[in-house]
Amino acid sequence: MEIAIAPEMRCYSGGLGVLAGDYLRAAADLALPMVFVTLANREGYVLQEIDAQGNQIDRPHPWEPGDHAVPLDTVVTVPVAGRDVAVRAWMHVSEGVTGARVATLLLDTDLPQNSAEDRALTGRLYGGDARYRLRQEAVLGIGAARLLSAIGLAIGHWHLNEGHAALLPLELVRAGSDIDTVRRACVFTTHTPVAAGRDRFAFGLMEAELPRDYRAAYDRVLPDAEDLDMTLLAMRLSGYANAVSKRHRDVASDLYPGEDIAYVTNGVHPGYWAAPAMQALFDAQASGWREDSDALAAIAMTDPARVAQAHEAARANLIESVRTRTGRQLDPQRPILCYARRMTGYKRPTLMFEDLDRLRTIARRHPFTLLIAGKAHPNDGGGKDAIRAIHDFARQCDDMPSVVFLPGYGLELAHLLVGGADVWLNLPVPPLEASGTSGMKAAINGGLNLSTPDGWWLEGVREGANGWTIGDGDTDPDRHGALLLDMLAKTVLPAWYEDREGWNGMMRDAIATIGPAFSAQRAMREYARDAYRFDGLRG
Template identity: 50%
Template sequence: MAASLDPFLARTRIAYLSMEMALHPGIHTYSGGLGVLAGDTARSAADLELPMVFVTLASREGYLRQEIGQDGRQVDHADPWEPADWASPLDAAVAIRIEGHSVWIRAWLRVLTCPLGHRVPVLLLDTQLEVNAPEDRGITDRLYGGDEVLRLRQEAVLGIGGERMLRALGFEIETYHLNEGHAALLPLSLLRRHRLASDRPAEGPLRYDPDPVRERCIFTTHTPVEAGQDRFPYGLVERILGDFFETDQLRLLAGEEALNMTRLALSLSGWVNGVATRHAETTRRMFPGYRINAVTNGVHVPTWAHPAFARLFQEIAPNWAHEPEGLARADRLPDTAVLAAKAEARAELLAEAHRRTPEAAAALRPDLPLIVFARRMTGYKRPDLLFSDLGRLREIAERSPFQVLVAGKAHPRDDVGKELIRTLQDHAHQLGGAVPVAFLPGYDMALARLMVAGADVWLNTPLPPMEASGTSGMKAALNGGLNLSVLDGWWVEAWEEGVTGWAVGRDGEAPGDHAGHLYEQLEQAVLPLLHGEPARRAWMMKQAISRIGAHFNSQCMMRRYAAEAYLR
């Protein structure tokens, strides 16, 4: 696969770095929402002809291939892919010092092309080189694999190595956009170079002048809780990075007790944003003294619209893929056409469910309302909230039958998440035929496309305020799915009760009351609509498309980044 950087070097001025990036279902360089967002960002950058280059890790062994064992537990496997099948090797290599010796990094080039023919380059950093010591070759192999030692080594490759690779390839970058704190060593690298080139030291405790670096760096933070941020003991930092940066100076930028990558990125970025209005508010409380803007995430409409809905969109807005705001006209669509498109998407999803789990999916039917929950399997997402009271659930289903599909991977070291997967299947077994429930293994970009399109109701039950944004519900709404969600993340902005979907609980309500309110909504609002009010249901589906799809998309998001962050 031959490709060249020549068409991009002269015009590219913005670099976007992300530890993970969902470029294609066959390229296993992502684990979940962060990577899918990065991929949608790149796709919209191509659509809008933004002068950008994207940088991530090659992750040859992927994140994980999920298998469900006989006992219902997740079994982790590597999920390898071959870069040579999807990308072109570039004739450049750079070295960084890790644990006192050189580690060499090469780059693969993947070019994303939009339907209009516009393109953006993506660089995949790879340490799998014979020149490297055997223990260094696998640094970039497994996404989020290993312990904190490997994580810091990976983040050094992304941040320090990524910045050096861009220069070595001939890019003249003016603005660096850090997608989460994993790339925070990049502005530190810029600061170090600026200090070495300066004739005079900065004044005050910090002997480096951070202002020139801040002018060039943008930071998007995604993690709304302290526990989710990468922290590294300074002893480990000194062992891995050596004298790359003085520890006493690093403490002033990244925290006294440990190197906090989020705080480092905040300290060295001149423009910072959260990924939803609510998330920005939460981040301001966590990090007082920093100006935190809000740019709510969006999804790439042509990537996530099911072909049945894409045909309808073409009728009302021929340029919908490039200008999704045209979807505001979705209220003009015939009710029968919208319901038929959903039936087509639902049938495709159910067929995939029967293929993946024939025994568990045997009771699924095309004529029953379908509730879908597909998230990363971890405690704060509360995937078991729907099953808090199995007796109540049976009573509701007896009057208004429905069925449930669940999917999601647990991080290899998240024992709570793995136990939740097993527990969910226990609940499905206990419910028997009263409520057909199937867990679909191997949740990835390809399965996600089917699930967001086929869901009648998209269920989301995070523990507030731990949802940064969330984008899967946006994708469901784009396909006429109705959100039933806790008021957190993006849903606070999009929720219109009985119009775009429904809230689980009230804003600020004690989380312990959410299960009861979820059952009330199912019993009194959601299922009666799906069973007996086709006209109202079609109207709500069209409202979801027109009010959410036309606004919560990555074209809108990238136009905001360009106007407010890149051109500041």
């Protein structure tokens, strides 16, 4: 549904799209014979503005695919509400580190033969109501199947990234393929246990929007279903299904009893996310890391002072960017803690502020800076309330700690934050964070994670050596706020102020332990081996 290729290509909203972009880059590095497919999303997601009261103001953020991709001549149609909607694709080509190239096709309905209503179907990412969303997912799933067939590509496997593309295998069944054949050709990845991330549509809407043979095909796959369940449909029509961390596999298996669910823990692309000074260090100390991220393990032998020096360059860049963007001059002697992710309830963006008096007391003894960034979905009132509350808390803190909210979270700002953060905060209610990846990006830049016990961190943590965990699996989430402040007061901030040599060693170890194990190249190798059954990997 989204993919983050470049900041100026605004066909993504957040973590799901950013992950897809990293996997695209890794597929090119490994010369995998793949083509990625998404929607053009010409209107983008949300251009976030913040008013004087801390309210998020949602603006359109349009972009022009023709500035970054070339149009293909092939046009197919997708049935929507009794009419045929024309779909074509723009092709963008990404090049890997060894010169291999992988294409992304951006499906577009903004064609003169379509009505104004249909031309807007590939407009706003995650916009509109359920009807608009189902139509978008028809363009994505049915459109991808028909377009790639019309182009003449022989597809060995279809990888459905979340349930948004579930109409693709249903299209294959409707067109005459038997269910077992479709299952052998399809792979499905589920990315969240949160109910809001699982698209479900009433049968009445399905029957109004799609020809009746799609409902007939669906009834063959899920004869007892109560609605059009895109996640369960994709899972049932895929011979391989996976979660995105070990913990998430356990949660997903409970959510979908009887389904065989593997796991491929998410990863990030080190060459894309490492800050320039850190890349230079890797070039000197971890030969071949761009081609094979396993080489980053060699950083364990590097002088921690060199790691600290490289991190300081990215840190200075972040401090200067904050000054340019906000007019705030950060104190470079204070550690920088970052919280940056989608603003929504289960990620708990206000957890730090549950006890303001204690927070201020801690900051007076050990001053620190807290940088916060993230967008709320336009329909997420709770997320918008959190942003407004953060601005109110920032005023009450009065620089103890220094709290700065940075609007416009996207690829460009994310690079600055993960490059310069000293501590990366990850505070979801377990077990609702399926994986998470931002902390991985901070770690390859020497940032230390401070996280609740959830998602990828359960696999990556070496407690007190590459970061810290807030509580354990048995801890009541209602205690996390107090435990977070305990960790800051007794462990994290004293380590910064009283043992910088030890801190620098943790930075080095974070890179050496997390960089190789949580790379997008590693994840794509696992997909190629286990899901695609492809043995032609480069390297």
